[in-house]
Amino acid sequence: MVNIKDVAARANVSVGTVSRVLAKNETVGKELRELVEATIRELNFRPNGVARGLRRSRTDMIGLVIPDITNPFFAELAKHVEAIASSAGFSVLLSITNDDPKIELAQIDSLLKSYPTGLIVVPTQFGASKGWSSDVATVAVDRRFTGLPLISVNHYRGAGLAAAHLVALGHERIAYIAGSADAPVSRERRAGFLNTLASAGVRCEAVEGHFDYASGETLGRFLLDRPPHERPTAIATASDQQAIGLLRAASDLDLKVPDDVSIIGFDDIPLANLVTPRLTTISQPVEQIAARAFAAITGADNVPLQDDYLEATLVVRGSTAALLQV
């Protein structure tokens, strides 16, 4: 491989000069700069990132640690993080924890060997990982990681939006399908939903499951397989995956959505816009989250490393409707 020395020799300049034109911002005379640039092209010189990393004890990489890349929401997050990082000249190191705190720690440790510029971690669901720290800039996304700044949607307020929407539509027999009560995110969404409902004087039956399709379907069947006057007229879920499972349950019971029952999800994953009917949901500003997280760890725009809550928005599509007056 051709290195910086070869370029310097060929262009009759010092390696320092070549290094400076590589750094772009240095003070190099126009003539020399152009000569060096031409030589670089001529020799097809590719700066060695590893050497650079060693010298600066920091590579142009960021670590992305997520529980499950198979989860559409995290996949979406990864996509945006990669896009932003990539366009800023960074590579992304992907680590998957499988929602296991032990693995999470090991993965982070392993990432650190590569001296990344920063770390974006979506902590494990239940892990109250003990105070952990390192000298690389790190943010937690979506879920709290003890001792780290958190960048996340405001789950509580987002869920409140869903509740307000249902109330505005005139629903009074409402049910909520929550995620696991052990997961802080679940608790926040649930509290936001129930408290908003309570403020409006509307009662709610809440059941608890997991964030997945299967859970939505099972609990949906439980809530819907009842006589019409005992059946909720609207159901909110803690995730779109649950809502989609719920859609299936409704369809199996020959219930029309939204005529017989309104359904609202949370996350706005790509599939939400493809199911029938298209799912009304609470949209997380994933791209914005990714951008903030990246800016925070790279220190771009002088973004400080601190908590940052973003607002979710209500996306009304076809799965919710005003309560039919009977």
Next chain:
Amino acid sequence: MVNIKDVAARANVSVGTVSRVLAKNETVGKELRELVEATIRELNFRPNGVARGLRRSRTDMIGLVIPDITNPFFAELAKHVEAIASSAGFSVLLSITNDDPKIELAQIDSLLKSYPTGLIVVPTQFGASKGWSSDVATVAVDRRFTGLPLISVNHYRGAGLAAAHLVALGHERIAYIAGSADAPVSRERRAGFLNTLASAGVRCEAVEGHFDYASGETLGRFLLDRPPHERPTAIATASDQQAIGLLRAASDLDLKVPDDVSIIGFDDIPLANLVTPRLTTISQPVEQIAARAFAAITGADNVPLQDDYLEATLVVRGSTAALLQV
């Protein structure tokens, strides 16, 4: 940070000795080895991967280049690649190409800066990327990349399995929803399906779209919104996403699956097992593909770097049934 020199000094040995116990396989006297190991723990020494990488001009990383992490099949692939790499002590650098050959080239170039041990690339769908080469071990997965060894399921035979299944079930009015004809993978699956049908003397109406949900729904509606005697009794698709869209179209038209129409997909993504009815499909051995690809680029098990076709398998679930005799 504590480095190898600190450890050497503390243990009163040379850095060479420390390096050898790090490498594990070297000939170091038992006493010294244990002393060094203890010192490493005591100082909580973490070898610097970047320095190591520079010296060996190869880091313990592999690059994974995929078109779209949002696609469930690729997400699944990424998951397995990460798991295998991780357990072998490798980190994975993730690059997303968005199915754009230009970006693909740039991304690979960028990855190479980090001197990865190998590259696993799922080429862009339409890209006949011109002969490309580098000195890092590289394999293509799922789709052919000119000049690179390919590790993939046998798309042709896999689709043949689907055709045989439908024929065995007694279907004679069969339709096929293909992916884009510009994509080699689409063409192989289509050919495998149609040729197998032809051998069995069964005719087939083939329509062409894309690999996504929307395409399956649109084309499904086109095929199914007909009088019963003109409607296919079975439809195969080039992807599970299409099949799921198709399921939706059938449901919208009040057609029962599999009673009114049998449906079979391709890929066996996680969602395939969660829809109602559960989707009969052709399963790709994703984990095996990931394992082979990883072994190939790391040279583990003396796996040579060459083409390697794996067999898909038929997974019969609830969306296909024998043709009802009328």
Next chain:
DNA sequence: CTGTTAGCGCTTTCAA
């Protein structure tokens, strides 16, 4: 504005 040079932390000959 440009050249020189000392390392970054590690692996790997080469000697002893």
Next chain:
DNA sequence: TTGAAAGCGCTAACAG
């Protein structure tokens, strides 16, 4: 079996 020492390719003082 162990130690000494030469770099891997680059950046960042420092000098001029």
